[in-house]
Amino acid sequence: MRLTQDNILGEFMRAGELQQAGRWSEAAELWRAIAAAAPQSPEAHANLGAALLELGAFANSEAELTKAAGLAPEASWAHYHLARLFHLTHRPQPAEAEYRRALAVAPDDAKVRLGLGQLLLGLGRYPEGWPLYEARKDIPSQNAPRLDLPNEWRGETVAGKRLLIWPEQGFGDQIQFARFAPVLQAMGAEVTLVAPPELAAVFASLGVTVVEQAERLRLETPDHWTLPLSIPGRLGVTLETVPATPYLSAPADRRAKWAGYAPQGAVGVVWRGRPTHGNDAHRSLPSLAAFEPLADAGATLLDLTEPRGDFADTAAILDQLDLVVTVDTAIAHLAGAMGKLCWVLLPWFRTDWRWLEDRADSPWYPSLRLFRQPGPGAWDPVLQEVASAYRTKFGS
DSSP states (O other), X not given: OOOOTTTHHHHHHHHHHHHHTTOHHHHXXXXXXXXXXXXXXXXXXXXXXXXXXXXXXXXXXXXXXXHHHHHOTTOHHHHHHHHHHHXXXXXXXXXXXXXXXXXXXXXXXXXXXXXXXXXXXXXXOHHHHHHHHGGGXXXXXXXXXXXXXXXBOSSOOOXXXXXEEOOOSOHHHHHHHTTHHHHHHHTTOEEEEEEOHHHXXXXXXXXXXXXXXXXXXXXXXXXXXXXGGGHHHHHTOOGGGOOOSOOOOOOHHHHHHTTTOSOTTOEEEEXXXXXXXXXXXXHSOSOXXXXXXXXXXXXXXXXXXXXXXXXXXXXXXXXXXXXXXXXXXXXXXXXXXXXOOEEEEEOSTTOOGGGXXXXXXXXXXXXXXXXXXXXXXXXXXXXXXXXXXXXXXXXO
């Protein structure tokens, strides 16, 4: 179709719809035509760059996003898109510079504040990152809405106070930050932790009141409430002060239920996460067959990709294993929270902030070892490294 002044606006809207639907190749093709027809449109170049980023065409994406920022130097969104490219492709210095340019124009932009917050957290700059990370509450896709209650906890003294912790984001997030519930209780708070049904039983070992989340839930009005991922910022947690001792265990009834389930010396493996996760295409392996090098190294594999009941059931199975090897899913957090030996396979593109940069260990979970892709989509060298590490540790 030849683009004209009469039809370009309609095609602009159609390209946006393709992008919203995640049809990146079609969106990029249409944005490319629009950018050619309207070369002075920063929006066209920015959207083309964003689509190319998702397709892994990083150099072409950078060229388009740089062009957009040049055409619209006072537009916060133009600098945000360029910052995001640098951020997701491990170039933290230019990413920070572009995020700060965007904030200078729009200091209250929640997406920009969240992006910079995640960048700084990923660099271990927790005192700077936590306050910015609060912006997630203003972005619906983050699944971290504020409660319609007064007195959100902001770090006040909690001794003698009823404190409600309400769930947010995914299972892994909730597992990772559940560690702070007993910390707050030790500070004198009367803690009630609301948890989804999948997590309620395994959270019983935290030693606080756990209430299973339901559509209709009657709770005593707390003195304060908080979301779990806000707690470390309120407590002033740094890399050096993360509470890292194991804090979850399998309930006795689940250990009895699953007794003898895993072969002796088995290695639990998880090759993909939830398909609807925003980064699943990058974080997941193509299939169970990707673990063949580990099997060749002598490991007896037990595929734990599909759930076996709730997380208390999974914890009982993990108890029986010598090792867990998993992509970046909630199982990694569960194993780490239990103090279980676990090797986590991390994607190069969109590495989550909590795993920091250029580290093979995690201050959050001392029992974890991180294996990182050396480049986009490069799983083969990661699995070979895992197999070599297995031979070294287990002597196969």
